[in-house]
Amino acid sequence: MSKSALHRGVGVALWRQIGDEIRRGIGAGLADENGRLPPEAELAARFGVNRHTVRAAIAALIHEGVLRSEQGRGTYVRRQKRLTYPIGTRTRFSAGLEGQARDRQVELLDHMKEPANAVVAAALGLGAGVDVIRLEMLGLADGVPISRSTSWFSATLFPDIAGYVARTHSITEALALSGTRDYRRASTTIEARHADDTDTRDLRLSPGAIVLVARGVNVDGNGKPIQYSQTRFSADRVELTVSPA
Amino acid sequence: MSKSALHRGVGVALWRQIGDEIRRGIGAGLADENGRLPPEAELAARFGVNRHTVRAAIAALIHEGVLRSEQGRGTYVRRQKRLTYPIGTRTRFSAGLEGQARDRQVELLDHMKEPANAVVAAALGLGAGVDVIRLEMLGLADGVPISRSTSWFSATLFPDIAGYVARTHSITEALALSGTRDYRRASTTIEARHADDTDTRDLRLSPGAIVLVARGVNVDGNGKPIQYSQTRFSADRVELTVSPA
DNA sequence: TCTAATTGTCTAGATCAATAGACAAATTGA
DNA sequence: TCAATTTGTCTATTGATCTAGACAATTAGA
Numbered sequence A, B: 001m002s003k004s005a006l007h008r009g010v011g012v013a014l015w016r017q018i019g020d021e022i023r024r025g026i027g028a029g030l031a032d033e034n035g036r037l038p039p040e041a042e043l044a045a046r047f048g049v050n051r052h053t054v055r056a057a058i059a060a061l062i063h064e065g066v067l068r069s070e071q072g073r074g075t076y077v078r079r080q081k082r083l084t085y086p087i088g089t090r091t092r093f094s095a096g097l098e099g100q101a102r103d104r105q106v107e108l109l110d111h112m113k114e115p116a117n118a119v120v121a122a123a124l125g126l127g128a129g130v131d132v133i134r135l136e137m138l139g140l141a142d143g144v145p146i147s148r149s150t151s152w153f154s155a156t157l158f159p160d161i162a163g164y165v166a167r168t169h170s171i172t173e174a175l176a177l178s179g180t181r182d183y184r185r186a187s188t189t190i191e192a193r194h195a196d197d198t199d200t201r202d203l204r205l206s207p208g209a210i211v212l213v214a215r216g217v218n219v220d221g222n223g224k225p226i227q228y229s230q231t232r233f234s235a236d237r238v239e240l241t242v243s244p245a
Numbered sequence C: 001t002c003t004a005a006t007t008g009t010c011t012a013g014a015t016c017a018a019t020a021g022a023c024a025a026a027t028t029g030a
Numbered sequence D: 001t002c003a004a005t006t007t008g009t010c011t012a013t014t015g016a017t018c019t020a021g022a023c024a025a026t027t028a029g030a
Helices: A014-025 A038-049 A050-065 A118-124 A161-168 A171-178 A195-203 B014-027 B039-046 B053-064 B118-124 B161-168 B171-177 B195-201
Strands: A067-070 A074-077 A083-087 A104-115 A131-141 A144-154 A183-194 A210-220 A225-235 A238-242 B067-070 B074-077 B083-087 B102-114 B131-141 B144-154 B183-193 B210-220 B225-234 B236-241
Touching: A014 A038, A038 B083, A050 A067, A067 A171, A067 A195, A083 A144, A104 A161, A118 A131, A118 A144, A131 A161, A144 A195, A161 A171, A171 A225, A183 B014, A183 B210, A195 B171, A210 A238, A210 B183, A225 A238, A225 B014, B014 B039, B014 B053, B039 B053, B083 B144, B083 B183, B102 B118, B102 B161, B118 B144, B118 B225, B131 B161, B144 B195, B161 B171, B171 B225, B183 B225, B210 B236, B225 B236
Parallel strands: A083 A238, B083 B236
Antiparallel strands: A067 A074, A104 A131, A131 A144, A144 A225, A183 A210, A183 B236, A210 A225, A238 B183, B067 B074, B102 B131, B131 B144, B144 B225, B183 B210, B210 B225
């Protein structure tokens, strides 16, 4: 839409700005039909910088897993399109990405029982300090980390949720095994911020990258809150769709 | 939640990382009840950098209008809380921010008639190349730019929309004057990216800042598309809430 | 009024970012 | 096989960023 120029002396190195620009350009026709980027010399001319500066940008994107380059041939994009993740009343990780990635999977990184803090207690409608179970999860599409979420469940109602998730790799199935066959999204809040340490590690991002943060509550058929979760998405790999009804 | 450490040699200057960190810390208890930040020396110690580096970060935030500092007294936050902007079927700019800001206003920056491109035509259900009216608008809360939007309307159905918006400073009223008394949001897509030139100028951001981009279609009572819009929010000043139903 | 706390300004040196140029190494197609 | 294209590596130089230290200016409180 607007051709964002580079800014010097604003605390962001040119190679990083160019890297962000290239990432954005991918999917907007920067690469050709084979996913091949223009040669370094041409990019340098287009951005009005030295080739070494473009090379630094490309090196960073290669490190992130966005690009891959071959001597004598050129530099190629690893994945062309951004995923679209639906946010609606009936969001399920795997079903939402169907048709966009061959392999979709939820991995349980960690789980623990802990007393609910004020926010979690309020969201789940529990008294403060009541025991809840916290799950740390990673969502993957074709082996690439897409989302990193933290969820809380009542320890009384879902004592075995962690085991079920570990076994089935699915929240929907784990809830079904716990006796909750249906659930829906009651509310979602979305914000954006720079990636922090946890994000860069788990989502394989570089510092300065953007994460979308979605916080929300899932309720059962009777409207009773069963899950509070906070999910971080890589803004480079995902966009969110708010589906009506 | 996680104490994000600083990263050296990653293309983002320390003073900018610290600036982002301070911005995030505001509203998470970094400033005291009077909006006063810890002294520079303490911040420098906390981040493990020289005081001059913290000063560079603060200088940038002062330039952005986030902070204000007084010699001998300390450094203060200008606005403590982030606004919450609701995204739902019945989103209206002014009503959505009611109670969060005293003064809310929509300003028409520019308008023109132009042939619809493929995306706009598809969204509005028009043939490609049919004339549409494009409005460039700025949303303000208490004089601070909050959102920057571009909207398209059918030129046949809403020939005078620009004049009505300029006069009433309200989309809802301009549509009513055009004969459309009710409308609702059919779909919204949300993504996050770094601010580009237009964003930094109109929303008074610094490069490297984050914008939330919401794209969506409003339809009238019969489900007929009447407005396609693309709105950019400053992620530092706004969070989005997805309201159900 | 004096002192402590705090922000503002200056100087000097060390490290990182960007430019410039040259040439090597690999690939492709004539 | 040869030439053109493209990525990979090296050296050297200039400007931006970060550190270190010292001291001035302003404010608030004892």
